[in-house]
Amino acid sequence: MLLRKIKTILFLGGILLLVSCEKELPTFLEYQSYAFSENDEAGGTWKPILISSGAAISLDAPKSTTSSEYQAELADMKAAMGQMTSEQRQSVSYWTSNPVTRWNEIALELIAKYNLIPGYNEDGTYTLPSPASPEGPPAFPFAHPPYASRALAYLSVAQFDGLVSAWHYKYAYKRAAPYQQDADIDYAYEQSTIPSYPSDGAVIAAVSREILSVMFPLEKAYLEQREAEHLQSLVLSGGNVASDVEAGISLGKKISSLALARAANDGMKNAQAPKAVSDSIKAAAFTRFGWQWDNLELPTRPVGLTPLFGKVKMWNVPNVLATRPKAPPALDSPEYLEDVRILKDYAAHVTAERRRIANFWQDGLGTYTPPGHWNRFARDFIVKYKMNPLRSARTFAYMNMAIMDGGISCWDAKYYYHYPRPIQMIKGFKTIAGTPNFPSYTSGHSVFSAAAAEVLAYIFPQEASLVRGWAEEAAISRVYGGIHWTFDATVGTEQGRDVARYTVNVAKADGADQ
Structure with a gap:
């Protein structure tokens, strides 16, 4: 079928203009946080990829919202929100309520940065990038298409499994978000009824930093900085208290270890x-x-x-x-x-x-x-x-x-x-x-x-x-x-x-x- 289209496919060129005429370089997508079209309350029952079910990784129940511990977290969060700097406000706006897209952008940025052919040595020999000495020369990795496809696959699979698990516990424990419990909290994004424990944003931040740090080892400091910004924004947005975030980090790290164990033995080396x-x-x-x-x-x-x-x-x-x-x-x-x-x-x-x-x-x-x-x-x-x-x-x-x-x-x-x-x-x-x-x-x-x-x-x-x-x-x-x-x-x-x-x-x- 495609062979017959080869001679007439030129008309498709115009279609691309509907998307972009720009050079195919990674750029941050300009969009505002939006209200989700659906909450997927049953998402915790979906079949994940690396684990057997959303409940496969254990997570303790959170403290009651009436407990002194939770009330202290709520007070700390409100105090931090009241002292936000302009830079922190920009960070909250940037990360939005769907940070999956932002971490994907970061991954594309790193792929473009490292998509460079290693050069020759002065004596004419040719050294390949090595994860054992990522600083090189040449620097590791050479993010060619096969490498990019693998990095993106492990990143997104770990994100998905982490969020299936998060959704399982969200609706098992049903701890309402802080802004749903305190009318004085001005939530930075569009409100939803999705429970806050564990923080899905924290799962994504932890997973993304862990996976990308292995795929791009010279960027560990940069990725740690992006993770810290993201985690801070979860609290400053009014969407999560500290224990929501800590639980999400715990899930994210456990999922990441499973993904990286598979990667270590998939034959890519x-x-x-x-x-x-x-x-x-x-x-x-x-x-x-x-x-x-x-x-x-x-x-x-x-x-x-x-x-x-x-x-x-x-x-x-x-x-x-x-x-x-x-x-x-x-x-x-x-x-x-x-x-x-x-x-x-x-x-x-x-x-x-x-x-x-x-x-x-x-x-x-x-x-x-x-x-x-x-x-x-x-x-x-x-x-x-x-x-x-x-x-x-x-x-x-x-x-x-x-x-x-x-x-x-x-x-x-x-x-x-x-x-x-x-x-x-x-x-x-x-x-x-x-x-x-x-x-x-x-x-x-x-x-x-x-x-x-x-x-x-x-x-x-x-x-x-x-x-x-x-x-x-x-x-x-x-x-x-x-x-x-x-x-x-x-x-x-x-x-x-x-x-x-x-x-x-x-x-x-x-x-x-x-």
């Missing part, structure tokens, strides 16, 4: 294989198919990007073979020769619209990568539809699991087939979008985008046509840029959709839509 392993993968592909990808990037890095990312543990797909696509065309086949003709024609007729599409979806070095691009879209929809923190975290969790699974499936295909890129096969061919350091088939942009779009189409059915159109434009953008063959894009799009079906099936069974 082996993804950037040494040259000998990389060379053996290349030789195996040549024996199997009679072709191989050669890196034409200048200067040439000795090893392709994460050759073993395809072996990293998946979230919802049973194994990479379940979504491995069919083999690409033989290099002397009519299908291949027709694609050579198509790419030569695109190169000879680089229209302003095609260049705009290629540039908009480039998501290259110094940006938040294709996974980050889709997180930006998800974040905008979350605000548009006024989701509460729990449902927001669920949206990010399922989308980012699908994106990461899609990346794993894509990288399996890339290094199993080891298919050469157009610049390698077409004499004198030039790209307008750089030369990636990994094989051509399938297109990462296509897989990441289709996987994300299908999850967003499930969660936001009103936006299904729009997000699927974006995914197809992201796919063709890489062909317009000269980076990929059209079958890299079309098959990659189907691959991403295939991956997403597994994720959506899990989401349909978690209880949130019942």
Whole structure:
């Protein structure tokens, strides 16, 4: 179906103008705190991902609101609110009642900051970033698309599980928020009837700081500072007393430890294989198919990007073979020769619209990568539809699991087939979008985008046509840029959709839509 659309997809370019004409850089979303469209009182019964249920992590009952301990906390909170500085007021306004979006923005900011190719040493050797010595040189991490997809997946999954647990205890203990008990408290955000114990904001702050500190170890001090600001704002907003916050931190830390234990053993530490392993993968592909990808990037890095990312543990797909696509065309086949003709024609007729599409979806070095691009879209929809923190975290969790699974499936295909890129096969061919350091088939942009779009189409059915159109434009953008063959894009799009079906099936069974 997508192949038939390749020749007419230019009309989709206008759709993107509905979202943004700006450069794809991380920016704080300008929005005010909003009233949630629903409270999801049964959210504590939803099926989480890392734990068996919302009750799997124990949390003691809070003190009664009539107790002297609680009344003292209430008095302390009111006193602190009465002495707020202008800076603290700005912080309260910034964090809003749905800080899931803010921590997602912080993650995208860090991905863009660390999405830089490590340079060569003075003696011509090439050192890879290492978590054992993150200060480098080069600094750790290199936040390329596979790394970004994984960081976002662990962040959002831990946030989701933490909030399922928080919602379980909120409605088990039903401790009303301070502003619901004392009319003198001027709550900074729109009021709701969601109980305050444990603080969902504190869960998010603790989880986010813990996960991102491991993913970006050089940013620990920065993340601690953001966490402290966020935690303080929870009290100064009038939404939580200190024991609400302490309980949320406790839950967040316990969930984070489970997420990080999985991350430590998911295989990512082996993804950037040494040259000998990389060379053996290349030789195996040549024996199997009679072709191989050669890196034409200048200067040439000795090893392709994460050759073993395809072996990293998946979230919802049973194994990479379940979504491995069919083999690409033989290099002397009519299908291949027709694609050579198509790419030569695109190169000879680089229209302003095609260049705009290629540039908009480039998501290259110094940006938040294709996974980050889709997180930006998800974040905008979350605000548009006024989701509460729990449902927001669920949206990010399922989308980012699908994106990461899609990346794993894509990288399996890339290094199993080891298919050469157009610049390698077409004499004198030039790209307008750089030369990636990994094989051509399938297109990462296509897989990441289709996987994300299908999850967003499930969660936001009103936006299904729009997000699927974006995914197809992201796919063709890489062909317009000269980076990929059209079958890299079309098959990659189907691959991403295939991956997403597994994720959506899990989401349909978690209880949130019942």
